[in-house]
Amino acid sequence: MIRIVLAEDQALVLGAIAALLALEPDFRIVGRAANGDEALALVRDLTPDILLTDIEMPSRTGLDCAQILAAEKARTAVVIVTTFARPGYLERARAAGVRGYLLKDTPVDDLVAAIRAIAAGGRVIPADLAAAAWEAGSDPLTDRERDALRLAEEGLSNKDIARRLGLSPGTVRNYLSEAAGKLGAANRIEAGRTARANGWL
Amino acid sequence: MIRIVLAEDQALVLGAIAALLALEPDFRIVGRAANGDEALALVRDLTPDILLTDIEMPSRTGLDCAQILAAEKARTAVVIVTTFARPGYLERARAAGVRGYLLKDTPVDDLVAAIRAIAAGGRVIPADLAAAAWEAGSDPLTDRERDALRLAEEGLSNKDIARRLGLSPGTVRNYLSEAAGKLGAANRIEAGRTARANGWL
DNA sequence: CCGGCCCAGTGACACATGTCACCCGTCCGG
DNA sequence: CCGGACGGGTGACATGTGTCACTGGGCCGG
Numbered sequence: 001m002i003r004i005v006l007a008e009d010q011a012l013v014l015g016a017i018a019a020l021l022a023l024e025p026d027f028r029i030v031g032r033a034a035n036g037d038e039a040l041a042l043v044r045d046l047t048p049d050i051l052l053t054d055i056e057m058p059s060r061t062g063l064d065c066a067q068i069l070a071a072e073k074a075r076t077a078v079v080i081v082t083t084f085a086r087p088g089y090l091e092r093a094r095a096a097g098v099r100g101y102l103l104k105d106t107p108v109d110d111l112v113a114a115i116r117a118i119a120a121g122g123r124v125i126p127a128d129l130a131a132a133a134w135e136a137g138s139d140p141l142t143d144r145e146r147d148a149l150r151l152a153e154e155g156l157s158n159k160d161i162a163r164r165l166g167l168s169p170g171t172v173r174n175y176l177s178e179a180a181g182k183l184g185a186a187n188r189i190e191a192g193r194t195a196r197a198n199g200w201l
Numbered sequence: 202m203i204r205i206v207l208a209e210d211q212a213l214v215l216g217a218i219a220a221l222l223a224l225e226p227d228f229r230i231v232g233r234a235a236n237g238d239e240a241l242a243l244v245r246d247l248t249p250d251i252l253l254t255d256i257e258m259p260s261r262t263g264l265d266c267a268q269i270l271a272a273e274k275a276r277t278a279v280v281i282v283t284t285f286a287r288p289g290y291l292e293r294a295r296a297a298g299v300r301g302y303l304l305k306d307t308p309v310d311d312l313v314a315a316i317r318a319i320a321a322g323g324r325v326i327p328a329d330l331a332a333a334a335w336e337a338g339s340d341p342l343t344d345r346e347r348d349a350l351r352l353a354e355e356g357l358s359n360k361d362i363a364r365r366l367g368l369s370p371g372t373v374r375n376y377l378s379e380a381a382g383k384l385g386a387a388n389r390i391e392a393g394r395t396a397r398a399n400g401w402l
Numbered sequence: 403c404c405g406g407c408c409c410a411g412t413g414a415c416a417c418a419t420g421t422c423a424c425c426c427g428t429c430c431g432g
Numbered sequence: 433c434c435g436g437a438c439g440g441g442t443g444a445c446a447t448g449t450g451t452c453a454c455t456g457g458g459c460c461g462g
Contacts, residue, residue, distance in 0.1 A: 013214055083211065
């Protein structure tokens with residue numbers, strides 16, 4: 001019997017996936033969480049075989065959870081199920097010792113097969129995702145560049161960003177210019193878009 | 202027996218919701234579509250009681266489908282299930298005669314209850330969403346302003362936007378300035394964000 | 403202990419953007 | 433038939449951004 005905890009913030013999707021997996025005779029849904037904190041608590045309490053989790057959730061992302069569980073040397077294998085094929089996400093997942101990374105548009109049968117494979121000790125990372133992550137390389141941004149870019153994305157001016165970060169406007173300008181250069185972008189907007197598309201924000 | 206066609210582009214979510222609804226004895230999933238065109242074809246072919254559809258899908262959005270079916274005076278009641286509570290989406294749904302609008306974070310039981318209510322001739326629009334749509338008012342942008350804003354969002358310069366739209370750069374500047382003014386935004390980035398948040402793009 | 407990276411800043415310059423006033427033509431409804 | 437909205441445009445001006453060069457301090461690893 002494979003014991004599973006599910007984490008997903010959209011109640012409907014959570015319920016639906018639970019219903020789906022409950023159809024498999026060798027699966028048992030032992031817990032459901034609507035956010036990262038709940039997921040961690042359930043995993044610690046129940047030590048399931050599998051934690052099947054979304055990435056973008058309130059309070060803690062699925063990647064945060066994976067990282068924390070890895071640090072605790074938990075027995076539970078973490079499987080990420082997400083909408084986004086962002087290289088940065090996949091990279092962080094790898095670093096956190098995640099055992100599976102699936103997209104929400106994979107067929108149902110593949111998910112079930114992946115869970116069985118992972119429960120048996122395997123690893124499931126689709127080849128095309130891994131290749132894309134390889135191509136994209138790794139995050140070239142420094143922490144401060146990321147900070148500035150996040151605020152720039154929201155439409156703040158250099159002056160406002162500077163105020164929020166406690167910097168001089170000139171420095172902010174330099175950071176954003178640097179970031180755009182590294183990302184091959186012509187301006188802050190494009191820079192923000194590529195950084196986000198790659199999961200670097 | 203309530204006959205349902207499901208439309209949702211994420212295969213996993215599609216399969217999961219199908220599994221969930223199949224548990225109800227009086228529901229029957231008669232068709233599944235992964236995009237708007239498939240959904241339309243299935244509805245025309247099968248004339249189900251309910252089309253349960255996502256909004257953001259390839260080829261045609263769920264709102265497009267609803268509009269087309271309304272124009273054809275189809276018997277099928279359209280129910281939107283989406284992640285986004287954007288006022289503009291809700292407004293367009295209302296205009297297309299949609300019979301239900303639910304968020305993906307509503308509990309499973311609510312979805313089931315809503316489907317039964319709608320099959321019985323009712324309408325289901327959560328009061329809080331309706332209120333938010335009321336507050337937001339209606340789309341103040343003209344078509345050309347929307348076009349310009351969409352391209353500005355992607356980081357194109359006035360010159361590039363002008364080239365793409367076959368306009369002069371000055372005109373583009375004016376459109377974006379107008380749009381920002383109407384939306385109470387300080388610049389094109391903020392304008393793009395608010396427009397998108399409201400479902401006006 | 404030195405090179406290299408990150409953080410933080412300044413000054414100058416070119417160019418992009420935001421704002422405003424004012425222009426024309428078209429089309430539509432009162 | 434006239435006003436008003438929309439599409440499209442120009443010119444001028446103030447600000448905001450993007451780019452570059454150059455300065456310094458702190459910290460880490462070879």
